[in-house]
Amino acid sequence: MxxxxxxxxxxxxxxxxxxxxxxxxxxxxxxxxxxxxxxxxxxxxxxxxxxxxxxxxxxxxxxxxxxxxxxxxxxxxxxxxxxxxxxxxxxxxxxxxxxRVPEISVKVGKQILSVNTLPQQIQLNFLKRLLGSGFVVHMKENELLHDVFKFKPEKRQSGRELYVAERDEAAIKLFVPDVRREESFHRIHKSQNSIFVKARTQIRNKNRDIKGEEQWCSGD
Missing domain, CATH: 1.25.40 (Serine Threonine Protein Phosphatase 5, Tetratricopeptide repeat)
Incomplete structure (x- = not known):
């Protein structure tokens, strides 16, 4: 200085x-x-x-x-x-x-940054001249500038899930020797403890819940 x-x-x-x-x-x-x-x-x-x-x-x-x-x-x-x-x-x-002027307003995205004191007006005008077209980007992302001008940028809201699959499918690929093919098939597809049966049961339960929600919504 x-x-x-x-x-x-x-x-x-x-x-x-x-x-x-x-x-x-x-x-x-x-x-x-x-x-x-x-x-x-x-x-x-x-x-x-x-x-x-x-x-x-x-x-x-x-x-x-x-x-x-x-x-x-x-x-x-x-x-x-x-x-x-x-x-x-x-x-x-x-x-x-x-x-000085009563207030200076600058558009930052969809928000308005307003300053009404001479020190802040001087700071704002100086930074606009210094940063040029990059001023808006800095105002959105630079936490130091947020503190200086008491500016809180809007946070991007993550949208709700727009698509929900109507049906889920599970596929399991296993190598089964020929000598044990019939026994293995029964164990994989029929046994209540098999991975395939558990996955299929979870999918059915999920689809049942989805249908229940759809019926409830259609009844309003």
Whole structure:
């Protein structure tokens, strides 16, 4: 953040780079608590951004307004003021009126993400510019963004079973020597303990249950 601050103060004709730096600086500032902001790092920020309001570059102008509005909302103006008093450096009401909107809404799938605080507006706009078309995907899957924006994506509901087989069949292939074929056939097909008979009984019971449900449903 300090490096971005130093870059913003460089004399350069590349206004696009400076405006990008302003948005990045505001994005980082928006994630900070006022108590953690140093008194010495950002002294003079208010007059610096106020002077940028005279620059004829739309992106820089928007960034400067947002930065001033954010500084005021953090509630620690003394950490950002310059040599003169804050009241003399800028009109708070006018800056806030031009730097924020009541609410920003973005469609994420079938849901709507809404933010109504300036820090979150700055974060949302920055991430949209950074991620481009991938923003929606990240909002659906990135748990960090869910925490930042207090967003709960809809979970995909697994559909109910649409198809139930009307009839199940079981087949068992066994190798039976010729000398014991008749005895084995009886044991496999007739014995109550055989695997084949047990499987056939389970299938019959299942089909009976299905028919019972169908009759019950048709009687409503």
């Amino acid at each position: 300090q490096s971005i601050w130093e870059f913003m103060h460089l004399k350069t004709d590349n206004k696009a780079s400076r405006s990008a730096a302003i948005f990045s600086w505001s994005f980082l500032l928006s994630s900070m608590d006022s108590w953690s902001i140093s008194y010495k790092h950002w002294r003079g920020a208010i007059p610096f951004f106020k002077n940028l309001l005279e620059v004829k570059h739309e992106s820089t102008l928007i960034g400067a307004k947002q930065a001033l509005g954010l500084i005021f909302e953090l509630g620690c103006l003394e950490k950002f003021e310059g040599d003169t008093s804050v009241a003399e450096e800028f009109d708070v009401k006018n800056i806030l009126k031009e730097s």
